Amino acid sequence: MPEPNTSTPPRWSLKLLRLFIRKDFVEEVEGDMEEIFWEEVENFGIKKARKRYNWQMVKLLRPALTHNIFNSQKLNYYGMFKHNILVAFRSFMRYKPAFLINLLGLSVGLASSLLIYLWVASELNVDRFHEDGERRYQLITNSHTSNGILTNRATPALLAETLIAEFPEVEKAVFQSWNSTNTLSHGEKNLKASGHYASKDFFNVFSYTLLQGDKNEVLNDNSAILISDQLALNLFGTTTDVVGKTIEFQYFRTLRVSGVFEKPPKSSSHQFDFIINEEEFKVLNSWALNWKNNGPFTFIMLAEGTDPDVFNAKIRDFVSTHGGSESTTLLAVPFESLYLYGTFVNGEPTPGRIKNVRLFSIVALFILSIACINFMNLATARVSRRLKEIGVKKAVGATRRALAGQFLTESLLMTFIALLLAVFMVEAALPYFSNIIGKELSFGLNTGVGLKLIGLAVMIGLLAGSYPALYLSRFQPVKIFRGKSPSSWREVWLRKGLVIFQFTLSIVLIVSVLVVYKQVEYAQTQDIGFNKDNILYFESEGKIELNQEAFLEEVRKVPGVQMASTSAHSLVEGGYNGLTFNIEWTGKDPETEVGMEWMRINYDLIEMLEFDIVTGRSFSKDLKSDYGKVIFNEEAIAAMGLEDPVGAKVKVRGRDSQIVGVVKDFHFKTFHEQVGPAFFELIPDDTWLIMARIDAINQSETIVKLQELYTDFNPGFSFDYKFLEDDYMAQYASEQRVATLARYFAIMAMFISCLGLLGLAAFNVERRTKEIGIRKILGSSARGIVQLLSSHFAKMVLVAIVLAIPISYFISSSWLQGFAYRISLEWWFFALSAGAAMLVAMATVCIQTLHAAHINPVESLRNE
Amino acid sequence: MVLLTVVVLQDHAYGVEIKRELEARLNESLSVGSIQSALKRMEEKGFLTSEFGEATQKRGGKRKRIYDATPYAHKVLEEMKDVRAQLWASIPGIVTN
Numbered sequence: 001m002p003e004p005n006t007s008t009p010p011r012w013s014l015k016l017l018r019l020f021i022r023k024d025f026v027e028e029v030e031g032d033m034e035e036i037f038w039e040e041v042e043n044f045g046i047k048k049a050r051k052r053y054n055w056q057m058v059k060l061l062r063p064a065l066t067h068n069i070f071n072s073q074k075l076n077y078y079g080m081f082k083h084n085i086l087v088a089f090r091s092f093m094r095y096k097p098a099f100l101i102n103l104l105g106l107s108v109g110l111a112s113s114l115l116i117y118l119w120v121a122s123e124l125n126v127d128r129f130h131e132d133g134e135r136r137y138q139l140i141t142n143s144h145t146s147n148g149i150l151t152n153r154a155t156p157a158l159l160a161e162t163l164i165a166e167f168p169e170v171e172k173a174v175f176q177s178w179n180s181t182n183t184l185s186h187g188e189k190n191l192k193a194s195g196h197y198a199s200k201d202f203f204n205v206f207s208y209t210l211l212q213g214d215k216n217e218v219l220n221d222n223s224a225i226l227i228s229d230q231l232a233l234n235l236f237g238t239t240t241d242v243v244g245k246t247i248e249f250q251y252f253r254t255l256r257v258s259g260v261f262e263k264p265p266k267s268s269s270h271q272f273d274f275i276i277n278e279e280e281f282k283v284l285n286s287w288a289l290n291w292k293n294n295g296p297f298t299f300i301m302l303a304e305g306t307d308p309d310v311f312n313a314k315i316r317d318f319v320s321t322h323g324g325s326e327s328t329t330l331l332a333v334p335f336e337s338l339y340l341y342g343t344f345v346n347g348e349p350t351p352g353r354i355k356n357v358r359l360f361s362i363v364a365l366f367i368l369s370i371a372c373i374n375f376m377n378l379a380t381a382r383v384s385r386r387l388k389e390i391g392v393k394k395a396v397g398a399t400r401r402a403l404a405g406q407f408l409t410e411s412l413l414m415t416f417i418a419l420l421l422a423v424f425m426v427e428a429a430l431p432y433f434s435n436i437i438g439k440e441l442s443f444g445l446n447t448g449v450g451l452k453l454i455g456l457a458v459m460i461g462l463l464a465g466s467y468p469a470l471y472l473s474r475f476q477p478v479k480i481f482r483g484k485s486p487s488s489w490r491e492v493w494l495r496k497g498l499v500i501f502q503f504t505l506s507i508v509l510i511v512s513v514l515v516v517y518k519q520v521e522y523a524q525t526q527d528i529g530f531n532k533d534n535i536l537y538f539e540s541e542g543k544i545e546l547n548q549e550a551f552l553e554e555v556r557k558v559p560g561v562q563m564a565s566t567s568a569h570s571l572v573e574g575g576y577n578g579l580t581f582n583i584e585w586t587g588k589d590p591e592t593e594v595g596m597e598w599m600r601i602n603y604d605l606i607e608m609l610e611f612d613i614v615t616g617r618s619f620s621k622d623l624k625s626d627y628g629k630v631i632f633n634e635e636a637i638a639a640m641g642l643e644d645p646v647g648a649k650v651k652v653r654g655r656d657s658q659i660v661g662v663v664k665d666f667h668f669k670t671f672h673e674q675v676g677p678a679f680f681e682l683i684p685d686d687t688w689l690i691m692a693r694i695d696a697i698n699q700s701e702t703i704v705k706l707q708e709l710y711t712d713f714n715p716g717f718s719f720d721y722k723f724l725e726d727d728y729m730a731q732y733a734s735e736q737r738v739a740t741l742a743r744y745f746a747i748m749a750m751f752i753s754c755l756g757l758l759g760l761a762a763f764n765v766e767r768r769t770k771e772i773g774i775r776k777i778l779g780s781s782a783r784g785i786v787q788l789l790s791s792h793f794a795k796m797v798l799v800a801i802v803l804a805i806p807i808s809y810f811i812s813s814s815w816l817q818g819f820a821y822r823i824s825l826e827w828w829f830f831a832l833s834a835g836a837a838m839l840v841a842m843a844t845v846c847i848q849t850l851h852a853a854h855i856n857p858v859e860s861l862r863n864e
Numbered sequence: 865m866v867l868l869t870v871v872v873l874q875d876h877a878y879g880v881e882i883k884r885e886l887e888a889r890l891n892e893s894l895s896v897g898s899i900q901s902a903l904k905r906m907e908e909k910g911f912l913t914s915e916f917g918e919a920t921q922k923r924g925g926k927r928k929r930i931y932d933a934t935p936y937a938h939k940v941l942e943e944m945k946d947v948r949a950q951l952w953a954s955i956p957g958i959v960t961n
């Protein structure tokens with residue numbers, strides 16, 4: 001005989017049998033199986049018998065023998081379903097406040113997360129519309145300097161054609177200049193549009209749609225220009241038959257339209273209205289043909305099957321071996337990922353925009369989970385009201401499954417109503433939301449989105465409804481009718497835990513909003529080393545460019561204009577900047593390269609912008625010899641290690657020059673970065689930004705007068721001015737966006753949490769109505785009762801505060817790490833957020849409790 | 865075939881015995897599931913009745929279910945036999961043999 005412990009049929013398949021085979025067959029089938037098993041043990045031995053037993057067992061699972069997984073008897077599903085929906089509606093109507101609270105909370109939560117989802121989806125979609133996306137790369141250059149590795153998307157202009165000539169794996173290569181705004185005219189009509197130069201294969205590398213023209217030929221002609229359908233409409237009044245027409249470019253050159261393309265979709269990170277053949281660019285910017293200079297952007301298509309790592313290893317020193325700077329290396333980065341991972345640290349792409357995408361995805365999940373938690377919480381809390389219903393149903397023979405089905409139907413119905421509401425809310429809020437995030441979003445309800453939404457609703461409905469459904473259906477009718485309270489300590493703790501979780505999240509969000517807001521405010525109000533207020537600027541072009549000094553004289557005469565000057569640097573990040581390494585001074589270590597911000601300016605600019613001269617003097621009009629001389633900032637002097645800077649000789653970009661003064665450090669970049677070395681060079685001829693300080697009052701009149709002057713001087717060009725202050729603010733646009741969004745979502749989170757609290761408080765009050773009545777009769781004051789009812793909610797919020805403070809401290813200090821100049825985290829940020837949360841929570845609870853405390857005890861005790 | 869086996873086995877017609885008998889006659893192995901599902905389906909259609917028989921040690925204390933063919937089943941079997949016989953008779957090749 002085999003040993004007893006192994007001589008039984010395998011246990012797991014026995015379990016399988018008992019689980020799946022219909023109850024009335026189990027005994028017989030099990031017996032049969034066992035009899036055969038023993039026979040086989042004798043014939044083949046235990047091992048084989050067990051194996052065969054298992055196999056036979058699997059074969060037993062056929063429809064004739066297994067029970068129906070949904071129900072052992074066939075029910076009229078439709079009837080049951082109809083009944084469930086009816087009951088659901090009745091219960092909604094019966095407990096209207098609870099229903100409305102639930103519905104509002106859920107739909108607001110859904111709408112918020114839907115909005116975030118729309119934004120996240122559109123961010124993830126940027127630049128993905130080009131065909132063969134995984135083969136398209138942008139080339140970037142890394143300069144290894146003593147300031148660290150500086151990454152530049154600009155490349156030498158000859159890079160594209162040289163790469164394609166030397167590497168067989170480069171299938172196509174194209175270069176494209178930076179976007180510039182120019183005046184285009186046809187006949188009498190003129191308008192400004194932005195666009196760039198591009199080499200011949202531009203429309204082969206990128207999948208922009210060509211409406212007219214052949215993509216292989218459109219850029220072949222030296223005077224070819226392609227325009228967008230929108231520009232064609234604005235300039236010619238039609239999009240058809242424009243090929244062959246001429247366009248005056250800057251009243252300087254005549255171009256011939258060779259094609260029309262569809263305006264790049266919103267999901268394109270490149271936006272342009274015209275493309276011009278590359279020849280003109282090479283003539284105008286001959287410096288870019290030098291391998292030492294970086295100008296245009298270069299894009300390539302790699303042949304299929306090329307390993308980008310191998311390719312990158314090959315091209316690493318491509319620029320320096322072709323006569324470029326020794327310290328420059330080349331890198332090909334997937335173009336698709338650049339939008340989201342376009343921040344470079346030490347020459348490697350790192351998460352940029354994707355950080356915000358992730359952040360807001362988490363916020364969306366949080367809000368959705370808060371809403372779901374509310375739903376579960378309120379549903380379980382409502383148990384006591386519906387106990388009798390459950391009891392009666394069970395007593396007349398409802399199975400647990402049927403009851404669970406009823407509650408799930410109810411929660412699914414609720415989510416679908418909430419979803420419908422949420423879709424309307426999203427539709428209504430979308431324009432405002434698009435405005436805040438600075439990106440046009442659209443909510444197209446097609447089948448794909450619809451299915452996703454329905455899937456989401458089903459998931460939320462099942463998730464949020466599962467706890468109450470399983471929990472409520474478990475009660476034994478006897479206990480219910482005996483009047484025993486079914487709330488266990490576990491349930492109470494769960495409910496408390498969920499409330500604490502909600503409030504922790506809300507407080508963390510509030511603190512984050514405060515910190516972001518304070519930091520942005522700090523960056524905008526801090527003294528940045530010059531006075532940016534009321535400075536208006538515009539570019540000089542056309543006749544003004546030829547006669548800039550005379551025009552400047554006229555500008556100074558305009559009433560309301562205090563001072564005017566010109567510059568070649570826009571003084572804020574993202575405008576016209578320039579970095580140069582080509583500076584030599586006595587005692588310079590030939591090995592080190594120091595990058596300095598190079599600012600070419602005119603007379604008066606330092607005075608107009610009120611820069612602080614620390615030592616030496618500013619440029620003076622009286623001394624003609626000041627031309628070409630320089631003023632460094634303190635940081636630059638420190639980097640150079642000059643003891644006595646004023647009067648020292650330096651060589652700037654190969655030209656001899658002399659330091660006339662030192663200016664106090666000022667912020668020409670955002671507060672994210674330390675102030676670096678910079679210098680002013682007096683070259684009025686090289687400047688093209690006309691800046692003027694105007695009076696703070698009657699600005700619009702001054703602007704109108706400037707406009708008249710401009711049009712007189714420069715017919716055919718339009719007067720586009722900007723304020724320096726706006727540009728400065730724009731540097732923090734993304735932070736401000738985060739701040740605004742975080743504010744709204746914090747409000748949402750708080751609102752949903754409070755709805756939940758309101759529901760719970762109402763439930764609590766209702767359950768204790770009699771207790772309150774008795775307490776009042778025994779002499780308790782209304783205040784005492786309010787205290788009694790509110791205190792445990794206060795405790796929950798307190799716990800949430802204790803949890804939220806370290807979490808929010810950690811989150812906000814790590815966010816602030818991204819700034820070189822930042823605020824310190826004050827204690828009152830946390831106190832204020834905690835106080836606000838507590839106040840709102842208590843106010844919510846008190847609405848309910850105050851009402852309860854003032855009910856006449858006669859009312860509450862009458863029915864017994 | 866299962867039905868016929870039930871008739872043949874008379875009082876001994878329960879799951880394992882039917883399986884054994886059929887395996888012996890057909891000379892191939894059958895699974896418990898195929899026999900059982902056929903039995904259940906025929907019971908549903910009214911060809912078979914069943915009752916619990918004795919439990920043996922060999923069956924781990926579980927009772928057998930003894931199947932018995934109903935008169936209706938006998939009638940259907942007869943009819944089928946006739947139909948088959950008629951069909952066989954109509955095959956020309958066999959007749960000449």
